[in-house]
Amino acid sequence: MLLPMSSQNVIQYLQETDLCSSENATSNETELSKSSSKNCNLLVTLADNRKLLVKQERSLKNHQTSHELFNEWLFHQLLQQFPVLGNISAIAPLVLHFDQENSILVRNYFSEYLEIDGFYRHNNIFPSEIATAIGTTLAGLHRATFQRREYRDFMATAPQGEFRYHFYNPVQGIGSISPEIFGTVPTEALKFYILYQNYESLESAIADLAYEWNPCCLTHNDLKLDNILIHSRWNQLDNCLVRLIDWEACAWGDPAFDLGTLLASYLRIWLSSLVVDPTINLEESLDLAMTPLELIQPSLLAFIQAYLNDFPMILEERQNFLVQVIQFTGLALIHQIQETINDQKNFGNSDLCMFQIAKNLLTIPEQSVMSIFGISESEIFSPLAKLHKLPQPEKEQQLVRLYYEKTRLRGC
Structure with a gap:
């Protein structure tokens, strides 16, 4: 990375790239917007009150980057190309601008919009x-990108000098x-890894989900509420x-992954x-939630039914789609726990509750549909069946599996 962005040089950079004039730059404000471990974000307000967000990917070891900003630029190019x-x-x-050499992306900023996560938490309402x-x-x-090979091939474009297989x-x-974990993870957080490895059914469910992952359309792949x-x-x-x-994470992927990630973001407000x-059990903790699940459930149901009503074809292609969405929700919660451990070096009782919920979503997804949405899978599909001709799920024979036909690797 050749040019680290800062509030001292960002205006000069915008001028050099013709994104603002000297007149616009005479009066401006620069502030550090929400940044992450991957990116540094600068919000620039120009003299004409126009706002630009300047994002720069943080360099990794040996001054390399993961080229995630290239994905965002590639998505923008897809929209221009088609x-x-x-x-x-x-x-x-x-x-507005992408600088691959310095891993800098500039986009417009939505001044009149609010992050939905903050809106929900501040108002504690879920319209x-x-x-x-x-x-x-x-x-x-x-729906617009489903099974469209030309879009898939375009999103397979690699950054200059790189390869994508x-x-x-x-x-x-x-x-x-590995032994290295004892130097990076606090002792109390090791409980998470012990719990995870104690449940073979959990690892098996994740292995099955990885095996069944079916990339068929363009997906956001980081669809948390604070990204909406x-x-x-x-x-x-x-129109709402x-x-x-x-x-930055968008790619050709599995639509169930996007839905599961978003549902998990809703559930985190509850959890x-x-x-x-330590003196009360999980059921009591769930009943005592300040934001009960029952308050969020109407939104969860409205979301999934609106999605399926506008994209019923996915149910024709994949009859177990909703079950996979529930499993991806559990997986997203597992990843959230690991992210908390990495960033905050902590694994508390609330994380333990989240782990138990995540395990149930992954290992018994059919039963979990009722728990999450408040109604059964058939009741979710009922209004859709009146509008769209949906296939009836086939009943599987209840046979005992004598062997495991797919290779299962820890961590896959």
């Missing part, structure tokens, strides 16, 4: 209209414990338009509000 996808461009920010808009928006992305499978379990924006006057507009940001104490 005008028929114009409806999708309305939900994503406009990318079904918002969830419906999210489901419809996501279905539009997946295949699309990355995000269905990853927890890797094997809602207009500040959403309840005064005719949402926008999706941070497309983070639990009253946890």
Whole structure:
């Protein structure tokens, strides 16, 4: 990386790339926007009140980058290359500039929009209209690119000087414990890795999910609630338009992964509000949640039904789609726990509750559908069946498996 961005040089950089004039730069404000371990984000307000977000990928060892900003730029190029996808461009920010050499991307900033995660947590309300808009928006992305080889081939483009042999499978379990972990993870957090390895059914479920991962459309792959924006006057507009940001992980992928990641983000609002104490069991903690699941369930149901109503073809192709969505939800919660351990060096009682929920979602997804949505799978599909001709699920024979036909590797 040749040019580290900072508040001292960002205006000069924007001028040199013709993204702002000297007149615009005479009065400006620069602040550090929400950054991550991967990116440094600078929010620049120009003299004409126009706002730009300047993102720079942090370098890894040997000054290399993971080229995630290239993915966002590639997605923008896809929309330019195929005008028929114009409806999708309305939900994503406009990318104005990409500098591969310095791993810098500049995009417009949505001043009148709010992060949905912050909106939910601050107001503790979950309007079904918002969830419906999210489901419809996501279905539009997946439906428009579903099984379209020209889009798949375009998204396989590699950064200059790099190679891409295949699309990355995000269905990853927890890797094997090595002696190095004792120097990076606190003692209390080791309990998570011990619990994870004690359940063979959990590893088996993740291995099955990885085996069944079916990339068939363009996916966001990081669809958390803080990567979805809602207009500040959403309840005064005719259309409850949402926008999706941070497309750095987008790729050709499995639509169930996007849905599961988003559902997990909703569930984290509930799970983070639990009253946890060593003297009370999991059921009591769930009942004492400050934000009960029952408060969120109408939005979860509105989201999944809006998605399936706008993209019923996915059920014709994959009759176990909803079950896989539930399993991806559990996997996303497992990854969230590991991320908390890596960033905060902690594994507390709330994380233990999250682990138990995640395990159930992964190992008994059919029963978990009722727990998450409040109604059964057949009840979810019932209104859809009246509008669309959906195939009836086949009943599987209940046979005892005498051998495991797929190779199962720890951490795959």
